[in-house]
Amino acid sequence: MQRDVFTADHEAFRLVVREFVEREVVPLYAEWERAGELPRKFFRQLGALGVMGMAVPEEYGGAGDSDYRYNVVLQEEAARAQVTLGTLRTQLEVILPYFLGYSSEEQRRRWLPGLAAGELLTAIAMTEPDTGSDLAGMRTTAVRDGGDYVLNGAKTFITGGLLADLVIVVARTSTEESDRRAGLTLLVVEDGMPGFVKGRKLDKLGCKVQDTAELSFADVRVPAGNRLGEEGEAFRYLRHNLVQERMTIAVGSVTQARAALDATVAYVSARKVFGTTVGSFQNIKFELAAVAAEIEAAQALLDAAIRAHAGGRLDGVDAAKTKLFCTEMQGRVVDRCLQLFGGYGYITEFPIARLYADARVTRIYGGTSEVMKLIISKSLGL
Ligand SMILES: Cc1cc2nc3c(=O)[nH]c(=O)nc-3n(C[C@H](O)[C@H](O)[C@H](O)COP(=O)(O)OP(=O)(O)OC[C@H]3O[C@@H](n4cnc5c(N)ncnc54)[C@H](O)[C@@H]3O)c2cc1C
DSSP, X not given: OOOOSOOHHHHHHHHHHHHHIIIIIGGGHHHHHHHTSOOHHHHHXXXXXXXXXXXXXXXXXXXXXXXXXXXXXXXXXXXXXXXXXXXXXXXXXXXXXXXXXXXXXXXXXXXXXXXXXXOSOEEEEOOBTTBSSOGGGOOOEEEEETTEEEEEEEEEEEETTTTOSEXXXXXXXXXXXXXXXXXXXXXXXXXXXXXXXXXXXXXXXXXXXXXXXXXXXXXXXXXGGGEESSTTOHHHHHHHHHHHHHHHHHHHHHHHHHHHHHHHHHHHHHOEETTEXXXXXXXXXXXXXXXXXXXXXXXXXXXXXXXXXXXXXXXHHHHHHXXXXXXXXXXXXXXXXXXXXXGGGGSTTSHHHHHHHHHGGGGTTTSOHHHHHHHHHHHTTO
């Protein structure tokens, strides 16, 4: 269907990204997957291209254009080339908004130029070994001591945790039992601070190009000047920013489902069995027709959400509905597509195998499908 989300400026940006991905990403992607992380050079290149600082105000070295649709274009072009941009997506779409939204003037001067240049890499640490869905149950503590907070605790599943120069850590600054959401605070922990240990790189089913790590904090003294926003306000900040985090996952889901369909159409058109192409069987045509219709339905929902989000009108419930629908659709689509590759679909050198493995996590991170249903059901008064 004809889409009406993008302007001529977005389309011009698309061509720049397409060329960059083909030239700088595709030839090296398998190597990066084996290494289990994106190289620093990649972020610096994108910094030089202006991509890392798109949303950063001009006075701190960015372009000052916070139009969310540029991020959508970036993901669409990566998916088109059958790659995912892992920690880049997290840095631009999930973490940068915390620095832009809640930093002081001094912090902006200290961190934004490095973020815009692709010199400073980041992660956000919410999840703990004992609590993920129930964010308010986190136990990492930060106790004020003079001009510092003393941070103790452990985080897990942290995207980009090993590469990060700066980690936004959500910690408990108050043990007030009556409201578990009150008393959570954001602290920026810097690589090299004594007591901050980057632990294991977790071996994942998919998303091999992004590192996912365990982090621990033993009496880490974090200067109060590294607190993002107000003490005790982190839950409110998270609730606000999780809208965009869920959108970015939904965008990835639809773009990658489309990539799966394109790869499958190409494969079944070439593969011969019983003396004819796989794609000539009516069942295969019907499967792929149904898949195409599923993607189109998700795209229509997603585009409505993108427009609403770009206009500042998307709320948490609509973001939850969008993430739920798009990620569940992606799961169905990649599974049906992989089936049509036969045994080759199970072999990792075929992109469909990677798309299948990468897809599994979108129903889990950024809030599971069950958590999305909880949010939606509350809006129904249940
Ligand atoms: C690859 C990857 C990258 C990640 N990156 C980050 C990151 O950068 N930063 C970060 O902070 N976290 C990150 N996460 C963590 C992710 O957000 C959590 O794994 C997710 O929120 C689920 O939490 P959990 O794993 O503790 O599962 P649990 O909360 O233990 O859930 C277990 C099961 O119970 C279900 N469940 C939970 N509560 C309810 C309920 N009330 N009703 C019904 N069912 C329920 C869940 O849906 C799930 O099926 C990442 C995870 C992965 C796998």
